[in-house]
Amino acid sequence: xxxxxxxHFALVLAFAIAICQSVFPLYxxxxxxxxxxxTAKPLALLQGLALxxxxxxxxxxxxxxxxxxxxxxxxxxxxxxxxxxxxxxWGAHEGSLLLWAMILAFWGVAVALFSQGIPQKMSSLVLxxxxxxxxxxxxxxxxxxxPFVRILPFAPPNGADLNPLLQDPGxxxxxxxxxxxxxxxxxxxxxxIASLISGELDAKWARWSRPWTTVAWAFLTLGIALGSWxxxxxxxxxxxxxxxxxxxxxxIPWLVATALMxxxxxxxxxGLFRSWTLLLAIAGFSLSLLGTFLVRSxxxxxxxxxANDPERGVFILGFLVVVIGGSLTLYALRAGVVSKPGQFxxxxxxxxxxxxxxxxxxxxxxxLLGTLxxxxxxxxxxxxxxxxxxxxxxxxxxxxxILVSGMVFGPLSMWRKSDDPKLFRPLIVTLIVSVLAGxxxxxxxxxxxxxxxxxxxxxxxxxxxxxxxxVVRKSSIYGGFRAALGRVERGTxxxxxxxxxxxxxxxxxxxxxxxxxHRDLRMGVGDTQMLGPYDVRLVDLQVVEGPNYVxxxxxxxxxxxxxxxxxxxxEKRRYNASGMVMTEAxxxxxxxxxxxxxxxxxxxxxxxxxxxxxxxxxNWIWAGAFLMGLGGFVAITDKRYRRREVDETTTDSAKxxxxxxxx
Amino acid sequence: MKRLSxxxxxxxxxxxxxxxxxxxSLDPNAQPSALIGKPVPGFQLADxxxxxxxxxxxxxxxxxxxxxWASWCITCQVEHPYLTxxxxxxxxxxxxxxxxxQSAAVNWLAKLGDPYTFHLFDPEGRMGLDLGVAGAPETxxxxxxxxxRARIQGEVNARVFDAExxxxxxxxxx
Numbered sequence: 042x043x044x045x046x047x048x049h050f051a052l053v054l055a056f057a058i059a060i061c062q063s064v065f066p067l068y069x070x071x072x073x074x075x076x077x078x079x080t081a082k083p084l085a086l087l088q089g090l091a092l093x094x095x096x097x098x099x100x101x102x103x104x105x106x107x108x109x110x111x112x113x114x115x116x117x118x119x120x121x122x123x124x125x126x127x128x129x130x131w132g133a134h135e136g137s138l139l140l141w142a143m144i145l146a147f148w149g150v151a152v153a154l155f156s157q158g159i160p161q162k163m164s165s166l167v168l169x170x171x172x173x174x175x176x177x178x179x180x181x182x183x184x185x186x187x188p189f190v191r192i193l194p195f196a197p198p199n200g201a202d203l204n205p206l207l208q209d210p211g212x213x214x215x216x217x218x219x220x221x222x223x224x225x226x227x228x229x230x231x232x233x234i235a236s237l238i239s240g241e242l243d244a245k246w247a248r249w250s251r252p253w254t255t256v257a258w259a260f261l262t263l264g265i266a267l268g269s270w271x272x273x274x275x276x277x278x279x280x281x282x283x284x285x286x287x288x289x290x291x292x293i294p295w296l297v298a299t300a301l302m303x304x305x306x307x308x309x310x311x312g313l314f315r316s317w318t319l320l321l322a323i324a325g326f327s328l329s330l331l332g333t334f335l336v337r338s339x340x341x342x343x344x345x346x347x348a349n350d351p352e353r354g355v356f357i358l359g360f361l362v363v364v365i366g367g368s369l370t371l372y373a374l375r376a377g378v379v380s381k382p383g384q385f386x387x388x389x390x391x392x393x394x395x396x397x398x399x400x401x402x403x404x405x406x407x408x409l410l411g412t413l414x415x416x417x418x419x420x421x422x423x424x425x426x427x428x429x430x431x432x433x434x435x436x437x438x439x440x441x442x443i444l445v446s447g448m449v450f451g452p453l454s455m456w457r458k459s460d461d462p463k464l465f466r467p468l469i470v471t472l473i474v475s476v477l478a479g480x481x482x483x484x485x486x487x488x489x490x491x492x493x494x495x496x497x498x499x500x501x502x503x504x505x506x507x508x509x510x511x512v513v514r515k516s517s518i519y520g521g522f523r524a525a526l527g528r529v530e531r532g533t534x535x536x537x538x539x540x541x542x543x544x545x546x547x548x549x550x551x552x553x554x555x556x557x558x559h560r561d562l563r564m565g566v567g568d569t570q571m572l573g574p575y576d577v578r579l580v581d582l583q584v585v586e587g588p589n590y591v592x593x594x595x596x597x598x599x600x601x602x603x604x605x606x607x608x609x610x611x612e613k614r615r616y617n618a619s620g621m622v623m624t625e626a627x628x629x630x631x632x633x634x635x636x637x638x639x640x641x642x643x644x645x646x647x648x649x650x651x652x653x654x655x656x657x658x659x660n661w662i663w664a665g666a667f668l669m670g671l672g673g674f675v676a677i678t679d680k681r682y683r684r685r686e687v688d689e690t691t692t693d694s695a696k697x698x699x700x701x702x703x704x
Numbered sequence: 705m706k707r708l709s710x711x712x713x714x715x716x717x718x719x720x721x722x723x724x725x726x727x728x729s730l731d732p733n734a735q736p737s738a739l740i741g742k743p744v745p746g747f748q749l750a751d752x753x754x755x756x757x758x759x760x761x762x763x764x765x766x767x768x769x770x771x772x773w774a775s776w777c778i779t780c781q782v783e784h785p786y787l788t789x790x791x792x793x794x795x796x797x798x799x800x801x802x803x804x805x806q807s808a809a810v811n812w813l814a815k816l817g818d819p820y821t822f823h824l825f826d827p828e829g830r831m832g833l834d835l836g837v838a839g840a841p842e843t844x845x846x847x848x849x850x851x852x853r854a855r856i857q858g859e860v861n862a863r864v865f866d867a868e869x870x871x872x873x874x875x876x877x878x
Contacts, residue, residue, distance in 0.1 A: 283778075366714065373713075
């Protein structure tokens with residue numbers, strides 16, 4: 042009976058530790074007492090441990106059906122399978138906050154363990170900043186959203202069940218991945234704040250924050266892709282991106298983090314844009330917090346919003362004001378000292394990266410405006426409206442095209458000044474080749490020209506060829522591709538992978554959006570309908586019972602000519618506890634297309650409305666995202682991030698010129 | 705100047721906070737429209753399903769709701785079950801499918817159900833422009849003579865209906 046109290050106690054303990062973690066190192070830093078500075082690492086480890094205990098206890102509550110815990114009673118059920126009981130831990134507001142806090146603590150542990158190369162004073166400041174964020178989140182949980190609240194003495198005999206929308210394998214991985222990304226951005230944020238506090242704004246903090254930013258970005262990429270994939274097969278209408286406020290809340294930090302990764306490169310190698318990079322580091326994490334606020338407070342309507350409560354909203358807003366307002370004030374006061382006028386030519390890698398930053402920032406701001414516009418209209422007395430995809434597509438499509446051209450030229454250009462324009466001649470040739478490929482592809486694929494497909498294909502081809510040219514050029518330095526393997530910087534390899542990933546995703550989107558074949562039909566048992574190269578036959582209708590739902594199941598046979606290609610069984614499920622009806626589409630995944638079959642509504646006389654669809658190249662979108670994420674993970678294995686700095690724990694590192702500054 | 709620009713991010717953030725704070729305490733409100741008391745602007749639009757041309761003459765001779773919706777609009781999905789109730793029990797609901805594609809709209813209806821009397825298909829948003837629509841959803845209460853009586857921006861639910869539509873409906877409905 043006492044088990045939930047252990048979790049609750051661990052949570053309170055973590056809160057107390059976080060307070061110490063944010064106060065002691067700062068006190069030590071300003072009074073120059075190494076003993077206090079040194080507390081940061083052990084405290085970070087302890088906080089991680091306490092939250093882990095707390096998390097395990099809540100998980101145990103779900104596994105053991107402890108319905109005296111309100112959160113468990115609200116989100117679980119005796120019939121819920123064990124794996125969904127595990128993922129139900131983060132299926133609603135309180136638990137997802139606990140996951141958030143635990144992941145933040147995990148990043149703190151990671152910083153504590155992997156920061157040997159960084160002066161202790163700096164790493165302690167970083168941990169102190171992360172401690173402050175933890176204080177805010179843990180206070181939020183303890184005071185407004187405690188997952189360990191009990192229903193005593195009359196606990197319900199059974200729980201209300203997890204939202205059926207969330208009873209899906211996608212939910213097991215999507216939130217942890219996404220949170221790893223969201224919260225991972227707090228490390229770059231903490232490094233930026235620590236540098237602003239200490240005034241050590243040389244190129245080194247850029248090198249220290251780079252791997253952390255890259256890995257957080259990679260997690261964020263995978264998290265967003267998983268979310269999109271989940272929406273595709275679980276929301277039951279076959280879309281992959283809805284411009285929903287919650288999706289946007291993850292896309293905005295992703296765009297900013299992408300810009301940050303690139304501008305960190307300039308700050309590290311050339312010491313430029315440092316004040317801008319600091320701002321991006323602050324903005325990236327601030328926007329993930331803002332996303333949390335938008336989702337949790339109920340100021341925007343969304344399919345994902347599972348907790349709407351104005352009191353919580355006020356608390357998060359207050360927290361936002363302290364964190365974002367505080368850091369922007371610090372930025373305004375301290376960032377003035379960093380600007381160092383550097384020089385670079387109009388056509389140089391710096392200018393391409395600056396260009397990339399501008400485009401990505403404009404994209405992020407557009408998504409932010411589009412997401413907030415309904416709120417602004419509401420605030421000004423206009424009621425609740427949504428802007429919808431027309432706006433976002435109008436902004437995103439051309440911006441992506443512009444971005445791609447920068448991605449083609451950027452990697453091939455040189456730092457500071459570009460040599461010969463001859464360097465770029467092959468790119469113009471490849472542009473022509475790509476445009477021809479773009480024109481040809483829709484004709485080959487679909488028999489007729491389609492401008493949108495052509496543009497998308499041309500961009501994807503240009504980016505791929507441009508990247509390959511870069512691969513050839515950089516590996517020719519080592520005398521060929523073979524010899525270059527293992528010798529080219531991992532950071533560069535990561536960039537290649539990620540850029541190819543972007544090309545793959547663009548191609549997928551372009552073909553999918555313009556060549557989806559789609560039919561909505563009335564079908565009864567025995568009916569056959571044509572779908573692209575297939576004949577789809579409804580063979581049988583059954584009623585089946587799942588663990589916690591009853592489903593109408595249709596059995597379709599998909600024929601290719603005379604041969605049976607596949608039997609598929611989409612379902613329409615009605616969940617017992619909540620009465621919610623969910624569409625379980627059947628999707629035959631393929632390299633060049635998905636065959637998507639979903640049941641609509643019963644139409645009487647035993648007939649059903651049925652959606653048949655062929656979604657060409659849809660998996661390329663997620664494959665592209667996967668390549669981007671993989672690129673991120675490859676990049677952080679780069680040797681130079683493991684290189685220890687010369688022992689600087691005792692010297693003032695700001696006075697020491699770095700290799701980059703001299704270069 | 706340089707120093708001043710560093711404060712800019714903070715200033716932008718402060719403005720946003722102001723909006724957020726008000727946003728927290730807001731409910732969807734009806735906004736008086738210039739069109740109230742005036743007839744629905746003339747139109748010639750295709751029926752979403754059949755493609756037949758529809759004009760104001762096709763409106764029912766009893767009070768009805770004209771609901772502006774789109775398949776990309778999340779709030780429309782939220783209010784859809786309630787509008788279904790209205791259409792089944794209270795009064796006809798006519799759809800104005802706004803800035804949408806025909807296939808997406810038909811799919812949306814196939815998935816969620818179609819309690820509407822008919823839908824005007826307005827892919828370019830021209831009718832929406834005439835009505836002064838800011839976004840989806842919006843709902844107009846129109847009487848049996850085609851005169852707009854009320855306008856609701858945002859979600860229609862039981863609370864909004866009771867507070868903003870029913871009183872007006874009772875004023876002119878015998």
